[in-house]
Amino acid sequence: MSSPSNRAATLRDVALAAKVAVSTASRALAGGGLTSRATEQRIQRIAAELGYRPNTLARGLKTRSSRLIGLVVHNLANASFRALAEIAQQRLRAEGYQVLLCITADEAVQEAETLNTLMDQRVDGLIICPTGDNGSLLSDLDKSGTPVIGVIRRDEEALLETVLAADPEGAFAGTRHLLALGHKRIGLIVGRQETTSGRERLAGYRRALQEAGISFDPSLVHAGRYAPETGLAGCAALLDRADPPSALFVANHESSLGVLRGLAERNLIVPDDISLLCYEDVPGFEWQRPAISVVDSGAEAMAHLATDRLLQRLRGSSGTSNEYRVGAKLIERQSCRQFAGT
């Protein structure tokens, strides 16, 4: 209970108090039955009394394992990153790992710097949404024995085990939902075509159109960076025209806020005047009135899968596949309606 000296108790203190060698104390506390049941219990009791806590640094130096996992994301504003951080943190902690949070702002230099620091810390593993510009660093790390799991975005250069959303299928399902409601002119607001998700969602949209026998009209697509401003600009580009679409598919999550505002500013009522379908669910969409229908990209599932994969690799088994996809799922709420026009 009380501290004999002022310092934290060390293994040596425990051994001294128990009148055994340090190594015996070590074995007793490890508890693998490498010591007599009697001394094991006695030493564990003494350790508890002294408030002994093993020094992670010393242990790590010896075992070459820090029990630290790097979590590298672009920010915490994005709901997928948030889910990833919360879930990964919780699950890894349950397995005795701690999470080092690193934010890169999607910038290559910050990412490189971060990765070097993480190597210095001797992290045991890494979950990262890569910028795409440090592929060699990442694959070096991975090959040198530190498992690296990619999430959300694929790094084209590094051949990492990567957990991705099923974006082609999600965008396809969303578009088909709108088509099934009779919409023929569907505006698409989507991410930059330089990103995997941007390209794949556009592809899913096009495929659905094609299967429905509707020709693709590029002027109905507005691509832009992941920001509310893109949604606002998209509204201007898509809605202020002679033949505006009867439905909007917002497959760029961050731009949803801008779209909502763009619609409000034009006094367009959802779903009376226009149907609205968004991508990636957030609590706000469910609470909104009318509640916004979404294609949920499965951020939680991705977080769990990425954690599963990392844990597996940490236990020694190498990856069987190098790409995992998490199914998207359509959540119908109140923002989409049967097309009333002709």
Add this chain to the structure above:
Amino acid sequence: MSSPSNRAATLRDVALAAKVAVSTASRALAGGGLTSRATEQRIQRIAAELGYRPNTLARGLKTRSSRLIGLVVHNLANASFRALAEIAQQRLRAEGYQVLLCITADEAVQEAETLNTLMDQRVDGLIICPTGDNGSLLSDLDKSGTPVIGVIRRDEEALLETVLAADPEGAFAGTRHLLALGHKRIGLIVGRQETTSGRERLAGYRRALQEAGISFDPSLVHAGRYAPETGLAGCAALLDRADPPSALFVANHESSLGVLRGLAERNLIVPDDISLLCYEDVPGFEWQRPAISVVDSGAEAMAHLATDRLLQRLRGSSGTSNEYRVGAKLIERQSCRQFAGT
């Protein structure tokens, strides 16, 4: 460039390659001028060639400093925690510290467990939004030389340096704003009275009323936990009555979504039918139409201040004060209007 052996290069390798003692290499890389400029540069060059990176674990074992900072928050859904995590992470990294992210869900047992683990990791410092039930653990840590900075909520038991929002003043300013617009019946939806912020915001509201010579009506106050459901329930309690308020002050951030929905379900138009003022700003409020006026509690400022304080303590200077307040600021947008009734 290339790896001579398969392992990461160690200081010993550098010393060997440079034909100097390990300690010389150490000093040269530290760069404090404790070695001749010539060898310093030579060794730094060799280290770079070998791709040498110091082992943080070994260094920490020696220096008794891990360069790790624990960041303990309840979740990442709350905007204040998010801001704290992003800002603290970024600023601490710039100072050579890494951030261990720990999520407690506001539960005492998880917090206690987390704190023990952080002690095991020999963190150099801690920023925490405490549950309030582990005060002795926290003050022990703080007294034993590991600086602990509290944020957002005060732990009544531990006497930590704490950075708080100026909630009494913020709620006062918000209420007065509504009063100045002529509102006399102002509904308040506020946090649980067991929390500091819940109590202080109610107090600010009451003081503004009192200064305006309006008697306090307890039935106009709905207190509840930090969740959207509270907002919905608050609407039911406050709006479905014979004499509903003409303005709503939502001083429980998480419940805002529920309030927005409650208003929509009652076909109450903001600000025509009712004025709405929220607490704590988020991007959604600015993009919403009508844009929601808020009392910004200054999450970013709190994050910066908490980081400042921690950094100061890390540098050795002890705190002068033990409570810091960050000013709240009223941001007028479009959701409040002059009272039109009698």
Add this chain to the structure above:
DNA sequence: CTGTTAGCGCGTTCAG
């Protein structure tokens, strides 16, 4: 200015 020596706290050989 540099080399030698001695640990930091722990796990893990090797003997006994």
Add this chain to the structure above:
DNA sequence: CTGAACGCGCTAACAG
């Protein structure tokens, strides 16, 4: 089943 000795990689005395 237990103890003694060694080393993980690094910094910080102490000498020279």
